[in-house]
Amino acid sequence: AQSVTQPDIHITVSEGASLELRCNYSYGATPYLFWYVQSPGQGLQLLLKYFSGDTLVQGIKGFEAEFKRSQSSFNLRKPSVHWSDAAEYFCAVGPSRGGNKLTFGTGTQLKVEL
Amino acid sequence: EAGVAQSPRYKIIEKRQSVAFWCNPISGHATLYWYQQILGQGPKLLIQFQNNGVVDDSQLPKDRFSAERLKGVDSTLKIQPAKLEDSAVYLCASSLGGDRGPQHFGDGTRLSIL
Numbered sequence: 396a397q398s399v400t401q402p403d404i405h406i407t408v409s410e411g412a413s414l415e416l417r418c419n420y421s422y423g424a425t426p427y428l429f430w431y432v433q434s435p436g437q438g439l440q441l442l443l444k445y446f447s448g449d450t451l452v453q454g455i456k457g458f459e460a461e462f463k464r465s466q467s468s469f470n471l472r473k474p475s476v477h478w479s480d481a482a483e484y485f486c487a488v489g490p491s492r493g494g495n496k497l498t499f500g501t502g503t504q505l506k507v508e509l
Numbered sequence: 510e511a512g513v514a515q516s517p518r519y520k521i522i523e524k525r526q527s528v529a530f531w532c533n534p535i536s537g538h539a540t541l542y543w544y545q546q547i548l549g550q551g552p553k554l555l556i557q558f559q560n561n562g563v564v565d566d567s568q569l570p571k572d573r574f575s576a577e578r579l580k581g582v583d584s585t586l587k588i589q590p591a592k593l594e595d596s597a598v599y600l601c602a603s604s605l606g607g608d609r610g611p612q613h614f615g616d617g618t619r620l621s622i623l
Contacts, residue, residue, distance in 0.1 A: 429611065431614075436616065436619075437616050437617075438600055438602075438614030438615050438616045438617055439552070439600070439602075439614040440614070441611050441612075441613075444611060485551050485552075491607075495564075496565065497554065497612070499551030499552050499553070500551050501549070501550055502550070502551055
C-alpha cells in the first residue's frame, strides 16, 4: 500500500529565511510525486510534480523539490520565504502522471513571522 | 479558463439530516474526484468518475454516501443520513484523465454536523 509521511505538523520560519518541508513516501512501484499548497478556505493548488528524469524539479512561486530514491524522500524547498507563503502544504504520491489514486500526507502548516 | 466550481461553500446541518454538494469541473475534463478532508488530515479520495462511470469508490461509505455524474459533466455528492464524523471539507477535483495532466481542485464545501 502506498503512504506518505510528513513528519512536521507545524513549521515557523522568518520571512526571508530558507524553507525545507519534509516528505517521505512508501510505494511499491515507480512513484509519481506531487506537492500541493492549500490556503485557508481554498482548494489545493499544484506546486510541482516529479515523474522521472532530473531529480530536482522546479515549481511555481519559487519552490523546488528534490527526489531521493535511496531515502524515499521528496522534500520541498524555497530559498527565501515570503509572508504570502503561509499556508498548508501537502505531499502526495500516486501511480500515474494524471494523479489518479493519490495518497496525501497529513500536511505541514507553515507560519511565516515578519 | 474557469476553475472547478463547488457549491455551497458552507453547510450546517443536524445529525441524521441529509445534504448534497454540487461540483462543476473544468470544461473538457473527463475525470472527476470527490475527496473528504477532515480537520488536520490530508484529503482522502471518496470516489473517482471517468466521464459518467465510476472508476474507484472503494473508500466511499456506501451505506450513507452516494454520488452521481449525470452526462459526464456535473456531479453531486449526497450524504444521508449524516453523522457527526462526517464534519469535514468536501473537495471536488477534475483532470483531463489518464496521464494527461494533474488534478485541479475546487475551493470545497465545509460541512458542519451539529
